[in-house]
Amino acid sequence: MAISDVARVFGLRTSAIRYYEQIGILPPPMRKNGRRRYDDSAIFRLAVVQRARETGFTLEEIRELFFGFTEGTPPPKRWHQLSQRKVAELRERIKRLQLMETLLKRVEECRCDALDQCGERILRQRRKK
Amino acid sequence: MAISDVARVFGLRTSAIRYYEQIGILPPPMRKNGRRRYDDSAIFRLAVVQRARETGFTLEEIRELFFGFTEGTPPPKRWHQLSQRKVAELRERIKRLQLMETLLKRVEECRCDALDQCGERILRQRRKK
DNA sequence: CTACGAGTTCAAGTCGACTTTAAGTCAAAG
DNA sequence: CTTTGACTTAAAGTCGACTTGAACTCGTAG
Numbered sequence: 001m002a003i004s005d006v007a008r009v010f011g012l013r014t015s016a017i018r019y020y021e022q023i024g025i026l027p028p029p030m031r032k033n034g035r036r037r038y039d040d041s042a043i044f045r046l047a048v049v050q051r052a053r054e055t056g057f058t059l060e061e062i063r064e065l066f067f068g069f070t071e072g073t074p075p076p077k078r079w080h081q082l083s084q085r086k087v088a089e090l091r092e093r094i095k096r097l098q099l100m101e102t103l104l105k106r107v108e109e110c111r112c113d114a115l116d117q118c119g120e121r122i123l124r125q126r127r128k129k
Numbered sequence: 130m131a132i133s134d135v136a137r138v139f140g141l142r143t144s145a146i147r148y149y150e151q152i153g154i155l156p157p158p159m160r161k162n163g164r165r166r167y168d169d170s171a172i173f174r175l176a177v178v179q180r181a182r183e184t185g186f187t188l189e190e191i192r193e194l195f196f197g198f199t200e201g202t203p204p205p206k207r208w209h210q211l212s213q214r215k216v217a218e219l220r221e222r223i224k225r226l227q228l229m230e231t232l233l234k235r236v237e238e239c240r241c242d243a244l245d246q247c248g249e250r251i252l253r254q255r256r257k258k
Numbered sequence: 259c260t261a262c263g264a265g266t267t268c269a270a271g272t273c274g275a276c277t278t279t280a281a282g283t284c285a286a287a288g
Numbered sequence: 289c290t291t292t293g294a295c296t297t298a299a300a301g302t303c304g305a306c307t308t309g310a311a312c313t314c315g316t317a318g
Contacts, residue, residue, distance in 0.1 A: 259318105260318090264313105265313080267311090269310090270307100270308080271306105271308065271309085272307075273303105274303100275303105279298105279299085279301085283295080283297105284293105284295080285293100286291105286292090288292095
């Protein structure tokens with residue numbers, strides 16, 4: 001497969017694939033006439049990368065997934081280890097967003113005539129706590 | 130109040146306050162010996178800015194809140210208008226995070242011996258849908 | 259022959275929300 | 289006096305994940 005085919009399959013730009021290679025999370029593929037040619041194993045690698053991105057992992061964490069364990073550590077153990085942190089982080093972020101929704105509703109219920117009044121109200125509320 | 134006092138009250142750095150002024154969401158305060166001095170109205174403004182940040186608004190949206198309406202438009206109307214989009218956006222983001230959690234659990238349940246096998250499994254799953 | 263499309267490299271640009279740095283000013287304390 | 293500490297400015301740097309641009313090389317179709 002040529003790089004453009006891989007890009008199409010995964011819905012990425014070719015530049016993204018080259019970038020992944022550059023930062024070391026995709027191994028350099030073999031070349032034909034200086035052009036990258038990808039085999040199945042490269043495709044599988046990329047599938048893992050993409051799934052990890054979808055589950056909220058950063059590229060740095062993906063690098064950890066691949067290279068942060070002693071060779072031979074089985075995938076379930078790797079995923080599990082990284083998931084601990086990530087689940088906590090996701091729940092934290094969900095909470096933050098839900099708090100935003102609450103605050104949004106509250107601020108919408110103001111009866112202020114001017115925005116400065118809103119500010120005054122907010123400060124009073126804050127002091128009470 | 131000096132800029133450092135304002136920063137302390139709001140838990141911001143002085144540079145952030147100057148930045149807000151620079152991009153126009155805080156009005157330039159009066160000066161004493163070339164130094165910024167803030168009065169109550171500036172404090173109220175900043176309280177509104179901070180609350181808006183806490184509810185997920187970008188600085189651009191905050192600018193809209195202040196200057197994107199015909200003068201005299203009451204705060205409830207302003208907040209409401211901007212809230213529409215924001216609530217939808219927040220729910221969208223919450224959904225994405227919850228999907229991540231689901232995917233995370235699923236990927237953790239793999240029994241693969243090597244990460245490439247994970248990739249293969251992921252691709253097969255994807256094709257089924 | 260030449261033009262085209264797809265690939266290559268390396269460096270630099272993008273986004274948002276700030277922070278950091280460098281160089282200068284100024285009032286109060288020692 | 290001089291030092292200190294808080295302030296001033298404008299410009300540049302940061303972060304992550306890419307994208308974009310410029311300049312170049314191929315193989316192939318007309």
